Amino acid sequence: MERKDIKKVLLLGSGALKIGEAGEFDYSGSQALKALKEEGIETVLINPNIATVQTSEGVADQIYFLPVTPYFVERVIAKERPQGILLAFGGQTALNCGVTLYKEGTLERYGVEVLGTPVQAIIDTEDRELFVERLDEIGVKTIRSEACETIDDAREAAARLGYPVILRAAYALGGLGSGFCDNEEQLNMLAEKAFSFSPQVLVEKSLKGWKEIEYEVVRDRYDNCITVCNMENFDPLGIHTGESIVIAPSQTLSNADYHKLRALAIRIIRHIGIVGECNVQYAFDPESEDYRVIEVNARLSRSSALASKATGYPLAFVAAKLGLGYGLFELKNSVTKTTSAFFEPALDYVVCKIPRWDLGKFRGVDRELGSSMKSVGEVMAIGRTFEEAIQKGLRMIGQGMHGFVGNKELLIDNLEEALKSPTDKRIFMIEKAFFAGYTVQQIHDLTKIDKWFLEKLLHIYEINSRLRKCNINTLEASLMREAKVYGFTDFQIARALGMGKEMDIDEAVPIVRRVRKQMGVLPFVKQIDTLAAEYPAHTNYLYLTYSASAHDIAYEMDKRSVVVLGSGAYRIGSSVEFDWCGVQALHTIRQEGYRSVMINYNPETVSTDYDMCDRLYFDELTFERVMDILELECPRGVIVSTGGQIPNNLALKLDAARVPILGTQARYIDNAEDREKFSEMLTRIGVDQPEWSALTNMEDVNAFIERVGFPVLVRPSYVLSGAAMNVCSNQDELERFLKLAANVSQKHPVVISKFMLNTKEVEMDAVASGGEIIAYAISEHIEYAGVHSGDATIQFPAQKLYVETVRRIKKISAQIARELNISGPFNIQYLARENEIKVIECNLRASRSFPFVSKVLKINLIELATKVMLGLLVEKPSKNFFDFDYVGIKASQFSFNRLQKADPVLGVDMSSTGEVGCLGEDVNSALLKAMLSVGYRIPRHSVLLSTGTAKDKAAMLEAARKLHDHGYVLYATGGTSRYLTDNGIPNTLVYWPSQEQMQPQALDLLHQHEIDMVVNIPKDLTQGELRNGYRLRRAAVDLNIPLITNARLASAFINAFTTLSLDDLAIRSWSEYK
């Protein structure tokens, strides 16, 4: 390394988690910061995502919880004056911000050098035209489209490119007028339609059915290159790679195929001049050696995080070192520690990534998968057969599936259609197709999925069929072993053997387990060592497989292991915050001299970085697999309270299997989780709660509602992902929802509770030891109850609660902690109106807000909780949150722009994909930073108001007046306009889309970009009301115009930006808030 002049480096994070930009950048940023630190370089991090590991104490020297936008980054640069900046570790957000700063000359002005890949190389890969040009220079083929102005041009272009072609109407939103043409006749028809949408049509060669292959390539400044990993998409071209099941390494490429694409990738990266890491994506013809380059990502990406986890090669860490000027040959392989980092990992296992979707959470969303990403998380499964890996993966996504077979039957109208058009459920359609007698060839024709993958799935199906011919007494050991080698769980086997007919399936599973063990069919632990056992490696990166005959490691049996269960796939409601909790727990365990052991399978996380713990099992969090591991580890105990709901749900079963659970005991967890028991307890200790009832028939439902009145909150108790809760405002809605989401029955009662309006929601995050609270944080939602706590904007410390309210909350929390004998983290949600306090729910585990309150408080609640759980003596921290003179605001990030057709309205079910937390001297400054961090902009001239009920209108009046006073032009829909005028606020009346004949139309103004912000507050969540505002809200999202749908939040935001200007916001690092 020769860069001794670089002493301080700024790293840009990626901000809140959103669809397309998730936890993988916490992982890559954390690795980069570690690499810099190792060199003694001072690090500065800008990232408003307060729940991340990279924004934890000690990871970077200075942390700024500020928006990653050119304005704020420039102000941080002016203050910190770093010599270098890293742009490649914070996703597209950081890259775009960095390119702007470079183009505007800001970096040059402050003498900040971009480390790693030069900005021009980034621009070359980001700009489509430049990209094609650059690859043309070295004769590498790209996907190109020809712009045509007439049908004749289009015909000629198509003939040149060769059918089939894709036609796209230029400048048309949402793919209007696009489609495939196999011949000229089809082209004529489609082109006519396309030209009616747009004056220009793009004709592109269709590569439908081609394979999609990716390579992760690394280059140092000496021009040395390696490809760390290649990956093959299970789904053929046309489905975004983030939406595809991905296999590493490639499975269907011959040596010639593999190395042809590898050599091209290296040629490309050399020509473009990457220094660090990049990703090359190809379309590859299944019928020849023909290929096209789809794109090059000149930065760390989701794929690179996956490749790091798939191979054990720390791409981000190495890329950061290369940015500092190292050559690959100067670095060591971080797994073997003896061999060189200049090498290509050899895998002796297969890895399968499966996306996790939460489409069921959104009203109206389009379920078909395509070229844009909709998934919110992913899992990675490791196995030594493809079947084992994919079945593990299908369980890991946590959608109630048991693997490829043995699932609850999915009902479908048209199987052929379901195979043809890919959705989040397509792989399960393949199983249905086998059952219906389709051949591999037929399924291939419909799906274009490579026959090799389909044959493997058929293999699983056939094993299942063979199992179905047996019963537990006739099943032979050889078939038992075969089923396990190919990824079957004991549950799947029990089901295939028909044991569910004779007993509860939950009783059958332990029988299968016992029989299997008697047969000697056991899993083995294998290491991921990057070199396929060629060199000895002391790696702690492990997985389990049945395709083996020996363990790679020897166990100590010293009872010093403490196992932390991770949080699984990121999903709406559970993401990076639980990763932070898990990592903090691991740190503490290690610090206290125990062996820290993690079980998790999410490749986007820091907790699955093998450096974070003493042993990492990258494997399932099913009861079966956790028990397999615990039987080997014989741990001192297991922590189930830092990984969200998945480990929490395992508590009872683990306890029944006599696994030592550290912290709060399983029966108390059950007492909090079980509504009936919890409610009884509250009544017993005299704590109030919203009226509720678990009901099993419509008569009881109606009787209950007669008593409490509408609106009510309805929760199907057997909550499958997707069929979630809803607020019903009238009988009609209630009946419709109950019919749709839940069949009320004896076995599956529905929980209905009174829905409280105009009530504050307050959160208590705390740690208790032996039933006594030792640290706590009380925070307050800005929105009234009714917005899911995961979507709400939260202020901490609470700013507007009565002292009496706080006192009561503390008292009730202490009572509950004592009653449930809590030892460890917990969270209670309260409703507060006047001084009336009601408990909504209580979780005896860390909650989503733990990292936020810990970082604002500067007391690591998980560290405390972990110490408690380890049985250590913990002193109550002396700090009190009335002591500090700053405020933290947690705001939510929504990804509606990625979810075509979804209604961007907030309700009782969570829909945000991420969050930020910002600090400020007061609520206004913290809120403004937070809102800007999640993508809101301060409007320039005009705001559209449509403010719902009379109460909301009144609540918004002050804000509207402020807007007017600050010179904003106000547009308003009917009722709002009247109300504003009556109150002396000038405004322009605009019309709803339903008022077709009237002018001006609100939608037109949005399309003409006459409006900079939309405040649209539905009167209630009834279908009719939602329909009315839907087109307006959707248009705002599609046109990238900031939208707020809650009166309290809108008022707070308007108040903030009319009180403060950007320049008023202080640029202070986390450590400067004291």
Add this chain to the structure above:
Amino acid sequence: MKKVTLILQDGTTFSGFSFGYEGPACGEVVFNTAMSGYPESLTDPSYAGQLMVLTYPLVGNYGVPPFTFQPNGLPDYMESDRIYARAIIVSDYSGQYCHWNACESLSQWLKREHVPGITGVDTRQLTKVLREHGVMMGRIVMDGEDGKEAGFGTYEGVNFVAQVSCREIVHYRASDYSQPANRLPEDQPAKATAPGKRVVLVDCGVKANILRCLLERGVDVVRVPWDYDFNTLDFDGLFLANGPGDPDLCEPAVAHIRTFLQRQDVKPCMGICMGNQLLAKAAGATIYKLKYGHRSHNQPVRQLGTNRCFITTQNHGYAVEPSTLQEGWEPLFVNMNDGSNEGIRHREKPWFSAQFHPEACAGPVDTEFLFDDFVKLL
């Protein structure tokens, strides 16, 4: 599938299922960590006398390409005329295959060529045994057959080069050569050419892709048996090919190379693998056997005195002791993992060699430029 057992010389056994020819086999058990390229590896004559263990578990996925030949006798997709490994041992053989260029399954091919194949073996564990113990002899016993009496055979001391080398001189003309469908020239970087030049290739068990790499560069190749006195021929450059086994058993070839090095009319020379070892021996160096060899597609080598590093394909069990090289010679490449020699060159004269395989097949093609370097010297 029939049950099969692999018995190692130290008594360790691994059981699996037969997916190839059902018959006994024995040989030196070696592991290869490559993740693709089983047709190329099986037909690589350097695997003669060996049982090949693949650490990558899924094998057979893309079937086997057609075993077709060009008019000059060069196979289109394979590395020689038949399978040379004595058996293949894998973890999860994939009976179903899918690839545009496949015409049969690996299983069918193995059966046709009478080569056993075992699946269902924990090849990672087997590799660890070989890594700790060093390579060992092993034998494959089919279920129901009495394997107790059979021996393990011998590897050391056997001149495999003599077994796999051509018997007579073969002439290849560059003008007769056409590229196979999986080596489209338009997708490859430009190559140096030397039309009309003639290279003598000493066949110790040459891989076809070495011949392709030379023919693609416009040179005519005269392939001679390993012990042939090529100094009697008229040629512009000498090529020393790869081959199996112990180079110390190839004294006749070394003697001819020594003569070549002493000629007044200095001609360029390049060697690969066994060629590196023979050239080094002719330059006075000694050879030793590695504990478990290098067989993979991910071996890092560094060109000495530079910052240039390459990922290479390797397949060798012996290595050159570079400190024993005579005056005038120096090491050219070094293995970045274990520091062993990966190539030598003469300080002044146009003679160099690589222990790795610049012709790849299978494996990365990053060092194919060495053929350009050689051709430019002609």
